Amino acid sequence: MDRFRMIFQYFQSNSESVMNGICGLLALASVKIYTCLDFSCPCLPHYNMAYGLGIMFVPPIALFLCGLILNRQSLVMLEEWRRPQGHRRKDLAVIRYMCCSIMQRAMVAPAVWIVVTLLDGKCLICAFSGSVDPKKFVGFANATLAQAQEMLSRVPCKEDELMRNSTSRRAVSRYLRCWSQALGWSILLILIIAVFLARWLAPCFNQAALLQTRHWSNYIDIEQKIFEETCCEHSRLFAHQCILHFFESMRKEIRQHSFDLPREKEGEEDLLQGITDRDQVNKLLKMWYYEKPPLDVSQVTHRHPLGQERSPPPCAGSCGARSKFTQHTHM
Amino acid sequence: MDKFRMVFQFLQSNQESFMSGICGIMALASAQLYSAFDFNCPCLPRYNLAYGLGVLLVPPLILFLLGFVLNNNVSMLAEEWRRPQGQRQKDAAVLRYMFCSMVQRAMIAPAVWVSVTLLDGKCITCAFCTSLPVEALGNASHRGLPQGEVKRVLARIPCKEIYDGQELIANEVAVRYLRCISQALGWCFVLLMTTLAFLVRSLRPCFTQAVFLKSRYWSHYIDIERKLFDETCAEHAKSFAKVCIQQFFQGMSKDLTATHCHPPRKAPTDAGEASEKLLGITDWDTMNIALKSWHRCKPPLHLHPDAPHSSNGWAGEWQPHTQPHTQPPAPRREAVVYYSGV
Numbered sequence: 001m002d003r004f005r006m007i008f009q010y011f012q013s014n015s016e017s018v019m020n021g022i023c024g025l026l027a028l029a030s031v032k033i034y035t036c037l038d039f040s041c042p043c044l045p046h047y048n049m050a051y052g053l054g055i056m057f058v059p060p061i062a063l064f065l066c067g068l069i070l071n072r073q074s075l076v077m078l079e080e081w082r083r084p085q086g087h088r089r090k091d092l093a094v095i096r097y098m099c100c101s102i103m104q105r106a107m108v109a110p111a112v113w114i115v116v117t118l119l120d121g122k123c124l125i126c127a128f129s130g131s132v133d134p135k136k137f138v139g140f141a142n143a144t145l146a147q148a149q150e151m152l153s154r155v156p157c158k159e160d161e162l163m164r165n166s167t168s169r170r171a172v173s174r175y176l177r178c179w180s181q182a183l184g185w186s187i188l189l190i191l192i193i194a195v196f197l198a199r200w201l202a203p204c205f206n207q208a209a210l211l212q213t214r215h216w217s218n219y220i221d222i223e224q225k226i227f228e229e230t231c232c233e234h235s236r237l238f239a240h241q242c243i244l245h246f247f248e249s250m251r252k253e254i255r256q257h258s259f260d261l262p263r264e265k266e267g268e269e270d271l272l273q274g275i276t277d278r279d280q281v282n283k284l285l286k287m288w289y290y291e292k293p294p295l296d297v298s299q300v301t302h303r304h305p306l307g308q309e310r311s312p313p314p315c316a317g318s319c320g321a322r323s324k325f326t327q328h329t330h331m
Numbered sequence: 332m333d334k335f336r337m338v339f340q341f342l343q344s345n346q347e348s349f350m351s352g353i354c355g356i357m358a359l360a361s362a363q364l365y366s367a368f369d370f371n372c373p374c375l376p377r378y379n380l381a382y383g384l385g386v387l388l389v390p391p392l393i394l395f396l397l398g399f400v401l402n403n404n405v406s407m408l409a410e411e412w413r414r415p416q417g418q419r420q421k422d423a424a425v426l427r428y429m430f431c432s433m434v435q436r437a438m439i440a441p442a443v444w445v446s447v448t449l450l451d452g453k454c455i456t457c458a459f460c461t462s463l464p465v466e467a468l469g470n471a472s473h474r475g476l477p478q479g480e481v482k483r484v485l486a487r488i489p490c491k492e493i494y495d496g497q498e499l500i501a502n503e504v505a506v507r508y509l510r511c512i513s514q515a516l517g518w519c520f521v522l523l524m525t526t527l528a529f530l531v532r533s534l535r536p537c538f539t540q541a542v543f544l545k546s547r548y549w550s551h552y553i554d555i556e557r558k559l560f561d562e563t564c565a566e567h568a569k570s571f572a573k574v575c576i577q578q579f580f581q582g583m584s585k586d587l588t589a590t591h592c593h594p595p596r597k598a599p600t601d602a603g604e605a606s607e608k609l610l611g612i613t614d615w616d617t618m619n620i621a622l623k624s625w626h627r628c629k630p631p632l633h634l635h636p637d638a639p640h641s642s643n644g645w646a647g648e649w650q651p652h653t654q655p656h657t658q659p660p661a662p663r664r665e666a667v668v669y670y671s672g673v
Contacts, residue, residue, distance in 0.1 A: 040507050040510045043504070047511060062522050066525055078537065235555050272634070276633065
């Protein structure tokens with residue numbers, strides 16, 4: 001139990017590391033999806049560009065939105081932004097900080113996808129093979145424009161029968177892949193330099209304000225978690241009380257109709273709460289379904305769970321006259 | 332008990348991460364199911380469309396219904412919806428919240444199946460190969476084939492081994508074209524689903540946060556209350572059974588001493604608890620009689636409050652008990668039968 005409490009506290013205090021973990025998982029998932037994806041360029045004049053650029057840019061958008069959805073802090077930030085002011089002032093700097101950190105984390109998976117796509121090269125070859133200047137390559141220089149376009153758009157498809165053994169096809173392919181990888185490495189370098197600068201230069205500017213905003217954004221996160229946890233605990237206690245009162249009222253009613261002298265309860269029979277009969281149990285269960293007790297545990301002694309007039313029990317003969325239960329008397 | 336309560340609280344309060352985990356598992360299971368599935372296009376003109384669209388649309392429906400069946404909260408929702416109002420009002424917002432969250436969770440596996448199917452491309456290739464634009468991609472006028480024949484040839488595109496229309500339209504060209512369309516559809520579908528999910532999640536705090544907090548609390552409450560009630564009933568049943576069985580053995584032992592006229596053998600005080608637990612049944616025959624009696628004539632579901640004290644009503648009557656109502660003394664009889672009409 002202690003271990004659970006420790007894990008619980010760890011998650012409570014380290015929501016940052018949980019979010020970093022999710023961010024890393026999404027990045028890995030994006031690489032995995034790219035490798036599993038069967039990239040097949042259509043090799044048709046107008047479709048190539050649409051397909052190539054589509055594969056390069058549409059999945060990153062979906063991954064970005066996934067990153068926002070899976071990040072718990074985005075909900076916290078939105079609630080903080082939209083809440084009525086009430087007694088607590090809103091600090092825009094905190095909201096901005098939370099927004100920035102959410103965006104940064106959500107942008108990791110799309111960036112990984114784009115970089116992997118460029119380093120692999122297939123997308124760019126597919127998209128831009130039709131835009132290459134045919135005069136630069138021996139095999140296409142002599143063809144008419146239309147023919148050259150047709151042949152160039154088939155460059156990405158290695159197994160195409162026209163282009164299978166064409167050296168010019170390989171030349172175009174290498175050329176485009178070279179551009180693609182150069183672009184990929186440049187983007188990676190720029191991103192890493194940007195992150196490096198951001199982390200190293202941030203302490204030089206306004207460190208005190210940064211510490212404050214970080215503290216309060218962490219606070220808002222923890223406060224919301226603890227509120228949810230308290231609500232859960234409260235609803236459990238509420239339910240417990242409600243059920244106990246229900247059983248208690250059942251027992252009172254049974255006692256009222258059965259003239260038992262109050263006697264010492266012993267051991268197991270104490271736990272039975274006065275319900276010791278098949279019919280009594282059935283009645284209790286039926287009551288639970290047909291008339292759930294009201295959500296009000298403040299009034300313990302004045303409840304009438306049957307919702308009917310209860311006459312004081314005078315004597316055996318006329319006791320059941322106004323009850324809704326039939327009475328069998330064995331005389 | 333306490334440990335379970337801690338786990339329960341942890342899972343409940345970290346509902347987000349728990350539910351994200353469940354969703355992730357369902358998505359992976361759906362993807363795994365697709366890869367395990369052996370896709371066999373029939374390569375016949377009218378059957379292709381039916382098979383392709385069937386594989387695309389029927390498993391998601393099954394997965395969606397399965398998501399409902401496997402969700403424990405479905406019975407909770409149904410119970411809350413159908414119960415008589417009684418003393419507790421019903422809140423439509425709570426019911427709506429429970430229903431929405433169940434639907435959202437049940438939609439994950441079907442969405443993953445449809446995405447994976449479209450991104451893979453085999454289904455669309457199979458379903459729409461007869462609708463290829465042959466004029467654009469191949470030689471439509473080649474051989475002057477009639478429409479039906481063209482369709483028959485095109486239908487064999489997914490089955491490379493038997494494809495005989497290479498002059499009409501190259502197999503690779505057709506497959507590439509169809510797969511490109513399929514993947515475009517797949518990515519659009521994925522983008523649409525993630526956009527919808529994002530909108531649903533992000534618009535809620537902007538508009539209905541207070542109602543949401545209320546509905547979430549009360550739906551948790553209903554769940555916890557139901558579980559606690561089941562727990563309480565289980566404990567009650569355990570105590571009931573214990574007392575019932577104890578009274579059975581005690582009654583048995585008393586009857587034996589009464590009929591056999593043995594003086595009640597008090598266990599020697601220094602023999603410890605073990606012999607007290609024997610409840611007076613200490614030999615083979617007696618035990619057999621007790622077991623037979625338990626099988627032939629189980630005691631009534633009615634615990635006698637002062638059975639341990641009285642020993643006069645049972646002499647000679649430990650043969651099959653039929654009327655529980657005849658045993659207890661008169662005033663209590665009325666209490667017993669009072670509820671028998673319920």
